[in-house]
Amino acid sequence: MKVIELHKSVTASNDADAEALRQELKQRGTLLINLMSSPGSGKTTLLSRTIQDLKDELKIAVLEADIESAVDAERIEALGARSIQVHTDGMCHMDAGMTRQGLEAMGLEQIDLAFLENVGNLICPAEYDTGAGKNVMILSVPEGDDKPLKYPLMFQKSDALVITKIDALGYFDFDLEQCRKRALKLNPNIQIFAVSAKTGDGMKKWEDWLKKETSAWKAQ
Ligand SMILES: Nc1nc2c(ncn2[C@@H]2O[C@H](COP(=O)(O)OP(=O)(O)OP(=O)(O)O)[C@@H](O)[C@H]2O)c(=O)[nH]1
Ligand SMILES: [Mg+2]
Numbered sequence: 001m002k003v004i005e006l007h008k009s010v011t012a013s014n015d016a017d018a019e020a021l022r023q024e025l026k027q028r029g030t031l032l033i034n035l036m037s038s039p040g041s042g043k044t045t046l047l048s049r050t051i052q053d054l055k056d057e058l059k060i061a062v063l064e065a066d067i068e069s070a071v072d073a074e075r076i077e078a079l080g081a082r083s084i085q086v087h088t089d090g091m092c093h094m095d096a097g098m099t100r101q102g103l104e105a106m107g108l109e110q111i112d113l114a115f116l117e118n119v120g121n122l123i124c125p126a127e128y129d130t131g132a133g134k135n136v137m138i139l140s141v142p143e144g145d146d147k148p149l150k151y152p153l154m155f156q157k158s159d160a161l162v163i164t165k166i167d168a169l170g171y172f173d174f175d176l177e178q179c180r181k182r183a184l185k186l187n188p189n190i191q192i193f194a195v196s197a198k199t200g201d202g203m204k205k206w207e208d209w210l211k212k213e214t215s216a217w218k219a220q
Contacts, residue, residue: 001077003070003085004105006098014128018096021131025108031217032103032114033210034094034132036154039120041140042164042197044072047115049197051081053207058112058214063102065094065119072117082106093124096131113214122151133217140165141174148182155183160191162206167196 025032035043044064051060061082064073073085084106088094094102099116108114116132118125137158139147142165148155155161161183163176180192191209195202 001070001074001085003087005087006089006101014095018129018131021096021100022133025133026220028108029218030108030111030114031214032116032132034116034118034130034135036118036125037120037138038122038143041138041143043117043138044075045197046138046162046164047117048075048079049203050207051079053203057211059110061106061111061114063106063114063116065117067119088119092119092121093128094118094130095128099130113210122154126154126157134159134213136160136162138162138164141168141172145175145179148186152186155186155190158190160193160209163194164197166194166201167199
């Protein structure tokens, strides 16, 4: 398992670096999705199931960002997908320069769809453009349907919201409709998916969206 230690970005303008990276990824025909959520919401589990379901249709790679450990990248690599673990030098988010370092170390040859599993938290990652083509956030049922009220920026910055662990709806007071309404109020264009990576419920709609966005990215 390849693990690299990232260095803080030296350039002052993250936004310009992010835009440059996005354009390069467009030229290459690789859609990069920045996946954000709080710790333990189910990012790696969702990615694992998505890779298993789509591996015959899309070449998928995953850049795993964490402060410590390589467990997530090991889980992805065990599925036969390309993956690399990057350590963020204690930082609670990835920026464009760090994302570039990670992608270059991992390699993007023949990759259609790359995911960046960002560091787990609902605040810092929303504040930094990573250069991704799409931002996706996960909210899991046990976290509660009030999160749009508490972390509005994350919902505003995301192109899609994946509500995970819906197999656990019976155990929590999570109102799916209320959550949808709150998210749409902050961001009327957000795409919302409700899934269980455990049972497979709702996965097809999410995967169809990924396929549609990957071909739209290549066609640009
Ligand atoms: N019931 C249920 N449990 C799930 C589901 N998805 C993930 N989990 C469980 O939630 C826990 C955390 O899942 P991970 O996929 O590791 O979450 P993560 O967001 O990648 O965690 P970090 O990388 O540590 O932030 C694990 O025990 C999973 O088995 C789901 O759809 N249903
Ligand atoms: Mg994870």
